[in-house]
Amino acid sequence: MISQKWAKLLRSLQQKKYRKIEQLFVVEGEKAVLEVLQSDWSVKALFATEDFLQRHAALAQKAAMVQQASPTELAQVGSFQSNDAALAAVEIPAQLDYQEQAVDWVLVLDQINDPGNLGAMIRIADWYGIKTILCSSDTVDLYNPKVIAAAKGSFLRVQLHYGDLNHWLGQTGLPVYGAYLEGENIHQLALQQQGGYLVMGNEANGISPALAQLVSRKLTIPAFGQTESLNVAMATAVLVDNLxxxxxxxS
Amino acid sequence: MISQKWAKLLRSLQQKKYRKIEQLFVVEGEKAVLEVLQSDWSVKALFATEDFLQRHAALAQKAAMVQQASPTELAQVGSFQSNDAALAAVEIPAQLDYQEQAVDWVLVLDQINDPGNLGAMIRIADWYGIKTILCSSDTVDLYNPKVIAAAKGSFLRVQLHYGDLNHWLGQTGLPVYGAYLEGENIHQLALQQQGGYLVMGNEANGISPALAQLVSRKLTIPAFGQTESLNVAMATAVLVDNLxxxxxxxS
Known part of the structure; x- marks a missing residue:
């Protein structure tokens, strides 16, 4: 049974304002909750079905508090349409300072608005072993439940830093690549060095003018058809794959 | 003012059953509606704001019927969260027989369930100049409003055929590539010929066993990180880009 107090708190965490006050966010669904419990993130409360708690008794003990709940109760406090096994309230970790590493690839997101896009991009970064994403302060919040759902467990393995992109990219000696509709054909590219930054712009407006001045090389995915654009998450997948x-x- | 009769009909078209009975589907949003009006698809009814109708007077005449409507009315009959300019009821065209073309690339979708994924894959096909998608009969319906929304105008330029994939692929002499987690590394591939089929499997279960027997070459996107899988639409973008x-x- 989920208490009234917790039900209210969990629902409030769908809003960024309350996530900030409570320093908590919600992870939903059996697979994602299991990944969080297996990680070193701090689970403040776990709400799960009797069946889940029996099957994962040892892991469940990693949560500071455990309450058994029915699928109906879980659905009522979550944002998923079908979340019938488990839900966790997880502590938001402190944001670490970003430290540049010479040979790494870093994804840079300039005002990405859509939570599904951000989640997908975190998953892409994880697939390709990119450990760091720099986000403009106005990029959608990582802890938005839709971002967490779309990112699957990948948010546990990729570090996101929110802040001033112009500041970070203004002082690097690494190449700064940017996604444009008219740049060098990514299929014919040669790289002078390993690592660098890949900047992806806002869904509607692309890379902002100030940041564009810091882009040293414009990249383009060749089009063979008539559509004007690819979705930004798709474009990220293709560009990262080529890089x-x-x-x-x-190497 | 949208009549009661039309309002009821438009809402019913969110369900496949009624789309089949009426042979109509709904396109929402200014950009997509303009693309449909510019195409040779048959628009049975156009509902749009006064402003839209003034700006696009000539194009609006291509609809068999035009009714002016307020943004509130449009939002009430549509499925978009913000659809404030135009909505069209469009006739579902007859499905053409699929005819294999020797040098073309064809995307083959085996039981894709998620409308957002199908829409994204249509958009990818359009970007890369792939004109044909073969869908298993149990793939989500093209005319589902979420598919149409995610596909943007690309559904106008890519032909989808629903039917028996085993039949179509059983009689081809072209290569049949399939997306697998353990196949040939797409970054190190060489192609013996131009064109062929690329089979993408169901989100959870992959390519079905019967169809898998027709796959002549298994392809894999190399992973550099720890996540188990890429979203199927992302994987499609990356595989098509490489092919x-x-x-x-x-060439």
Missing amino acids: KRLSAVR | KRLSAVR
């Missing part, structure tokens, strides 16, 4: 392919050729 | 890159190298 990783080219890096492997070099 | 088109390799085709260009050949």
